[in-house]
Amino acid sequence: MTGKIKGISGPTVSVDLKGLKLYERVCVGHSMLTGEVVRIEQGRTVIQTYEDTKGLSINEPVEATGMPLTVRLGPGLLSGMFDGLQRPFSRLIEETGAFIKTGKDICALDYQRRWRYHPLKDKGEEIKSGEIIGYVEEGRFRHFIMSSNNGKISSIVDGDFTLNEPLVELEDGSKIFGCYEWSVRIPRPYKKKFSPSGPLITGQRAMDFLFPLARGGTAVLPGGFGTGKTILEQSIAKFAGVDIVVYVGCGERGNEMAELIEDFATLTDPWTGKRLMERTIVVVNTSNMPVAARESSIYTAVTMAEYYRDMGCHVLLLADSISRWAEALREISSSLEEMPGEEGYPTYLASRLSNFLERAGVVETLSGKTGSLSMILSVSPPGGDFTEPVTQACLRSAGASLMLDTSLAHKRHFPAINWFQSYSLYEKAISRHFTAHISEKWDELRQRCKEILQRESALKEVAEIVGMEGLQDSDRFIMYVAERVRMEFLCQNAYTEDAFSPPEKTVLKIGEIIEFYDNTQKTLKEGMPIDEILKM
C-alpha cells in the first residue's frame, strides 16, 4: 500500500493513505524514514516520524508495512549498542560514517553469523508457545531459544545455523527461527508475577544500607544538574548484582556515552570477573538525535530486557533520564496539537509512566523459570524542583526514591543521596534478608545510623545559633561521629577502589564507627574532656 505526503510540520507528517492501523509502522518519503501512525481521521492519517524530516517534500510516497514498531529479539544482542530504533551503531558507522544520516534501516542482529544450536527438545516432542526448546552459547550466557508456536517437532537443524534459517520445523509445517520480532509497546507475557523480595545489591553503601532495592523493584533518582545522577547510574550499571544490565542513555550527552562505552569495554564485572560489556546492552539516543526515537528508546530497551528475563535472568534496566523521555512525549504531544496538562505535559504522562514501570517485576516465565526485571530511572527536574509533574508522577509508581541533593553535591558529598527525603518501600523486607544472610546486627546498626544522622540535623540548628562551642560535650561528640558517618561511610568515590562496596564490607564499616561511638561515649561519661578525645 502506498500513499502520498499531504502535510509536514516538524516530525509529524499527514498522508492520504487509507487502511492504516493505529500504531502501525510506515516508511515515509524517498529516504524511507521510519514512522508510526498516531492518529487516523476521515481521509487523513497522521504519522509521527522517528527521524529528522528536514528535506522531506510534499507528495513523496508513504508505504505501509502492516507491522507495528518492533524490535528484533535473538542471540547477538548482548554487548550491543543501539539507537532508539534498535539500529546498531557499529553498523551505522559502516553505512554513514562518524555522523548519523537519516533513513537507514539496519537490522539489529547479524544474519551472517553462525551459531551452534543445542537442542533440549527432541524430534516428536510436543512443545508449547514460550517453552524453551534449546539454547545457543552467547558469550558466557546460555541463550535459550523459546518456541513461538504450539505443535509437535518434525525436524531439528543439525549443528550450526544462521538467524534466517529455521531451527525447528513442526508437524503442521510451521517453522521456528532463532530470532523474531516483537512489538515494543506490548509487554512480553509471563505466567505469574510475584512481589519483589530478593535484594538488588548495588554496591553503593547509602543505597544498600539505608535505602535497599529489591530485584524486580523500581527506583527513581531525582536530582538537579550537577548532583551526580549519571555517575551514580553508571556505577550501579557497573557493579549491580544482576545477570544482565540494559543501560538507556535517553536524551543525554554524547561525550558521557563515549566515556561509558570506553569504561564498560575495559572494566570487569566484580561478580564474575568477566568483561563488563559481555553482560550489557546499551541503548543510546543522545539529546541531539531525533525526539521521537528518544521516546521509543525506553520501550526498545525494556522489550530486550524482558526477552532476557524470559530466559530466567535477573535483568536491571537503567534509564538516564526519564525526564528527557517525558519531554519528548511533550514535544510530540504538542506537535499533534493535543490539549496540554500540567506544565505542557500531556495528560497521559502519569499513566504512560506507570504502565512502563509496571513492566518491572519478578515473574514466573512461560517456560516455568523465575526471572526478574528491575528498573532504576533518573529524573532531571527543571531547576531542581521536585514538585514538578515528572518527579511527582514517578513518585506515585516507583518503589523507592533516592533524592539527590544539590547542597550535598556542592560539598562534594557523593553519592549526594539525601538521607531525610529518600525512601524505599522494600526497606523492611530487604533488611530482614540482610540480617539473616549478612550480619545479624544489620537492622540494629541501621537504626543507630539513622538516629545519629537525625540527632545531627537537630543539633546543627542549635549550633547555628549558639556556635559549636556552646554545645554540650556529648552533643559535640555526636556531631563528630555523624561527620564520620557521612564522610567515611555514606560518601563513596566512584573513581577509586571504594566505588564498589559489597554488603559484608558495608556492615563492617558502619559497625566500626558505631563501636567507636559506644566505646568513646563511655570514656566521655567517665569525665574525659571532649577536646582530648577528638585529639586522639
Added chain:
Amino acid sequence: MRLSEHIYRTVSSLAGHLLFVRKVFSSRIGEVARIIAPDGRVMEGEVLKIEGEDVLIQVYGETRGLDIERTSVIFTDSVKKAPLSEDIIGRRLNGSCLPIDGKPLFIPEKWMPISGYPINPSSRASPKEFIETGFSALDGLNTLVKGQKLPIFSCAGLPSKELAAGILRNAAAKGEKGFVVIFVALGLTHHECSFYTDVLEEMQGGFAAFMNKADDPVMERLLAPRFGLTVAEYLAFEKGMDVLVVITDMTNYCDALREVSTAREELPGRRGYPGYMYSDLASIYERAGKIKGMKGSVTILPVITMPEDDITHPIPDLTGYITEGQIVLDRELHRKGIFPPVDVLPSLSRLMQSGIGERNTRGDHRKIANSLYKYYAKGRELRRLEAIVGRDSMTEKDRLMLDFADTFEKEFISQGERRRDINETLDTGLNILKRFSLD
C-alpha cells in the same frame, strides 16, 4: 529535484517573521525560500510547515515593507547550507554568513547543511586532553578539556566578556599549530562587538567571526551559531584543527527562539520558552566533541547571562543539563574586586577527572584541587555562622578556616589579567595549603 525554479506571488498572510504562501505546487520542509520585497530587497526564509498547498515560511531578515500583492517567493529546493573553505580563517561575517569586513566572500570548497548531523555515539572519542586557559579558577579546579562544552553563567554587569576574552587569548597563546577560534556574537552591542574584535585581531592564532549585533535581524541569531558550528566541524574533522567556539550571548538566542515560537502560536513552556528548547539547545551544544581516528576537536564555550541572576531560570537550567559542567560568576566576589569572579562551589567541570593527572597536568593536581575545594567550602559555610555568632565565639580551627577562605579568594581565584600556567596555578594552591596546614 525540481527542474525549474518556482516563483510564487501567492502570499496569503504576513505576521511578524512568518509568511504564508498558498497554492504551492511542491516544497520541502526546511527548504530555503528567497523572498523578494516590493522594493527589490531579497531576503531568505525557511519552510517551517506544509499543509497541502499552504506553506508557512519563517523569514530571516527585516520583514518591514513586505506586502501581499507584490511580494514574490522563490523556492530553492535546498536546505540552508554554509560555504566552507580554510580561507574563512581571518574573516568576519554576519549572521547570514555574508562578509562584513569589506572583502568579497571566499571561494567555497564545499557546502554543508548548517543543521549538521548528530555524531554517532560510538564514533566519539572521550575527551581527555587538557586546555590551558591561564585562569587558576578554571585550570586548577574546573579544568577545560578538548571536545567539552562548558558554559559561563554570568549576571548582568559582571565581567564575563573579559573572562571570555582572556580565555581566547590564553588558550590560543599555547602556540599550538592548527588552533582556531570561531567567535559567534548574538545580539551584542556595538561596544561589546568592537571589544571582541580587538581581542580577536590581537590573537596570534586564527579566528573566524560571525557577528550579529543588537540591531541586526533577530532571526539571524538562530542561524549564526549553526553557521559557526558547521565551519567548526569542517575545520576540526576535515582539516584536523582544534577549534574553540565561543558563543555569546546564548540568552539572546533563546529569546529569539521564544519570539518565533510565540509567533507560531505554539504552546509556551516555562516562562514562555518553547517546550522543545532543550532539544534545540542540544542540537547546538552536542556538536562539541572529538571523533575516533580524527585529529581535530570542537570545544564550545557559550556565555549565558542569567536573567535575574537566577540559576534555575530555564535558560541556564536547560543549558546545565546539556553541557558538561558550568563556570558560575558571582556578584559578591566581583564586589570584592576579584577577577575573574568565579564562584568555584557551584562551578563544575564534569570532564576534569579525565583531563588532569600525570599525563595531562601534574600528578598531584587532583589532590590539591580536592583539598582546596574542601576547605574553601568549609570556610564558606562558616562565614554564615560567623555572621550570627561573631568571630570571637568561634573555635580557633574555625577561625583558621575562615582565614583560609579569604586567602584562597585573594591569592588563588584573584589573578587579574595576568596569565598563570598550570604549574604556577598548582604551586599557588599548594603554597596556600602549606601555609595553613589544615590537615
